[in-house]
Structures are given as structure tokens and as C-alpha cells.
Amino acid sequence: MLFRFLFKPREPQFALDGEIRLRRLGHSDAAIFCVHIHELHYEDFRDRFNGLVSDEWLDKYIDRSLDNAIVIGAFIGDHLVAVAELHAGGYLAEGEGESAFSVASDWRRKGLGTILLKALLKAATENDISTIIVETGPQNHAMKALARKFGAKMRFTGDQSVGRINVAEGLRLAGRRSVIKSLPALATSLAATPGGAQPAI
């Protein structure tokens, strides 16, 4: 089934006034991860997956990510409002990780992407990843701005905009902007994917 996400009323949120909790997502979070993705509006869904994908493809993608990648969720109350992923291995060289982000459409431009990228930088250092790759469509100004904030130079390659964040430099820039030490410990070892839900922090 396609297009489950196409026609949703917009409910713009005004501020991040509640407490944001970050935690590593595990396999038992597959359902809320899926709901989160389906809460994205059409353009955001397209930007996230570089096009449209079927529900079946998405279910498999979510399972694979939760099993093999570091997936960090940001919650406001019980609501999963944003997710960041750090994938390693496969075609990636040693020391490289590839990132992916999704911030609920009504919660964009409030700093959630920035908070999650800082969490990914921290997770990267804990897993000997020195470069985070960002790949997105050339039209995705939000993602390009987020990556540039942490030192990526976005370049047009093929039909994609690709950038590399040097993790040490990203952490330095993150530290300049705010107190990165305030990020919680997230148990982000790539080797030990959580089987169940982790305690919220």
C-alpha cells in the first residue's frame, strides 16, 4: 500500500516547551517507528526516502535498521517525534557511517534535527566512526543546512547532494553551540543492538 501518508491535516507545533527525551530504539519499537514515518507529510516522506516506497519495503527497512544500525528516537511525552539513524558496514568503508533523519513534519525547524545530529556524533565516536555521510536530494534545503551546521560541504554527485561530516570537527562545532556533554548516555554500541525498549532518559 502506498500513500497512507498523503493527506494529513497540518498541526504546526509552536515551541519545544516540553521535555525532550532521547533513547536508543530497539526491535520492540518497530511499530512506533513505523507510525512516526507515516506521520511525515508527503514532501518530507519523499525527502526521507528519496522517493516513495511501499509499506512492505518500509517494514523491512525498519526491521533491518533496528537490528543493524544505531537508531535514536526523540520523544515528547510518549510521542516519538524524531528519529536519527547511523548505519555502518556493508558498502561503507571502515570508519564511515551513513546518517538518516526524520523529524515529524509539524515539529520541524525547532532544533530537533540538531539535537539528534549531536547524539549521532556522540554515538559515532563511541563506535570508532570518524566520518558521517549525509546524502539527500538537492532540493532538501533543511537537510543540507543541518549538515552544513556541523561542517559538511554538500556537493552535487549524480542526482544527489552528498556531504561528509568529520566527527571530531562536528563535535567541536556542536560544543561551540551548546553543551554537548548534557546529552544522555544512549548505549549506542553498534555491536549490541537493544532487543527491547531501552529506559527513557
Ligand SMILES: CC(C)(COP(=O)(O)OP(=O)(O)OC[C@H]1O[C@@H](n2cnc3c(N)ncnc32)[C@H](O)[C@@H]1OP(=O)(O)O)[C@@H](O)C(=O)NCCC(=O)NCCS
Ligand atoms: C532535515 C530535517 C531532519 C531537519 O530537522 P529540523 O528539526 O527541522 O532541523 P533543525 O530545526 O535542527 O534545523 C537545523 C538547521 O537547518 C536550518 N533549516 C531547517 N529547515 C530549513 C529549511 N527548510 N530551509 C533552510 N534551512 C533550514 C535551521 O535554520 C537550522 O539552522 P540554524 O540552527 O543555523 O538556524 C527535517 O527537516 C526532516 O526530517 N525532513 C524530512 C526528512 C528528511 O529530509 N530527511 C533527510 C534525508 S535522510
